[in-house]
Amino acid sequence: MTEQQAVDPGEQKVRSFPSAYTVLAIVTVAVWLLAFVIPAGQYSTDDDGRPEQGSYQKVDSPLSFGDRIEELFLSPVNGLYGVEDPETGFVAPDNSGDLFGSVAVFFFVLAIGIFVTMMMATGALDRGIGRLAARLSSRGWLMIAGVMVLFSVLGSIEGFAEETLGFYGVIVPLMLALGYDRMVACGAIILGAGVGCLTSTLNPFAIGVASSAAEISISDGIGLRLVMWLVLTTVTILYVLRYAARVKSDPARSMVGFLPGDEDAHNAPEPPPLTRRHVLVLVWVAFTFVVMIFGIIPWSQIIEGPDAAAYSWELGWGFGQLAAWFLVAAIVVGVIGGLGEKKLSATISAGAGDFISAGLVIVLARGVAAIMNNAQITDTVLHAMEGAVDSLSSGGFAVMVFIVNLPLAFLIPSTSGHATLAMPILAPLGDFAGVPRSLVITAWAAASGWMNLWVPTTAVVMGGLTLGKVGYNRYLRFIAPLLGILFVLICGFLLLGAAVS
Secondary structure, eight states: OOOOOOOOGGGGOOOOOOOHHHHHHHHHHHHHHHTTTSOOEEOOBOTTSOBOTTOOEEOOOOOOHHHHHHHHHHHHHHHHHOEEOTTTOOEETTOOSEEOSOHHHHHHHHHHHHHHHHHHHTTHHHHHHHHHHHHTTTSHHHHHHHHHHHHHHHHHHHOOOGGGGGGHHHHHHHHHHTTOOHHHHHHHHHHHHHHHHHTOSSOIIIIIHHHHHHTSOTTTTHHHHHHHHHHHHHHHHHHHHHHHHHHHHOGGGOSSOOOTTGGGGGGOOOOOOOOHHHHHHHHHHHHHHHHHHHHHOOHHHHHHOTTOOOOTTOOOOOHHHHHHHHHHHHHHHHHHTTOHHHHHHHHHHHHHHHHHHHHHHHHHHHHHHHHHHHTTOHHHHHHHHHHHHHTSOHHHHHHHHHHHHHHHHHHOOOHHHHHHHHHHHHHHHHHHHTOOHHHHHHHHHHHHHHHTTTOTTOHHHHHHHHHHTOOHHHHHHHHHHHHHHHHHHHHHHHHHHHHHO
């Protein structure tokens, strides 16, 4: 053991940052004011409704001052259920035409929240991870890898991040009992889930929302994202294992030291065994995600090509069907878990309440897009960026999307809000650069995930470090080399994706 070091509480203090609501409110007003200055304009569109490069022309603004005032106050409403007139392109809640608002995504987020909360209420996931850790306790490196793989899979397909805060009480004592330090525990939890979110494959809060905003299928580009997940998750696990092996062989090399009582962690009780209900819940949860994956993948296009007709057995689910499926799945989880009618009902309300903030962020961000659309300045912004695209290769553009979104991910800590705000501009810009919209989404998701591994504005990082009793400055020292490695790998994958697309 090294000389015991207590974490200075002052190390945990960081300046508070405005919430996603405040940031988006500021963005909404700023965009509304800019609409008075930026001239209106439009592109000609192709048969798919996508802008044609080089066809931009200025037009007279369709809005009076009174109309603009109304647009500001209606922006959240348009963001939820605004409808786009097929002839004029104007968005309003009482129009007839195509849905512009994000109401389908909004209810999908609530359904996912209910499902996740119900799953956690049964205690099955907590117990399952605790048992997994106990089973692997004699093989410490395998326990670290197992926990990180599990969290990474959940992060990649479901956006599992904040939920990890409930596992520090189990994993920290187990890591200490195996001769590791608290940094190993925090690294396994934060980086395991974080790299999964960074390489999101079907994460509804990242890829799902971004795909909806970019008007493509959630499964587009999944091949590249799967390879990225495999490689980046492997690299991250090896990075944590390397540090863990160094600490175990020589505790003096720990970056955080040990607190009083850490050496007694081996006396922590083993988690109780899984009950039959817990096993059934975990099986049903796995089945739920298998059905989701099966329902959204366009199998005929993967097997035969992009122009193939859908097979008769394809489900072709969108956000509406997915929301309905997760609502049903959540109720089944509650029934299997034996929650009872009162607790099941209360958990549904609690789950929707916990996740409504994410849904509202999406709505507010979509409202900004509605302001730009009705003022007809979206195409003007695209035109202003069109020249920059002309001078970039497809690979250079993909990397540029990644780099540009790094500061945006800091300013807009909500992944869903960031996606909804950025994609209406980035996706058509990708068309101009000859880059598939799916690759634009992959670059954006990587930027959001990379930033959320370390920025002090996320509860996952700061809350986790507080629970693990690890100083933020020491965590930054620990993770800095990994951030550099991941940055290089991400850029390499984006260049590869552009080359083969």
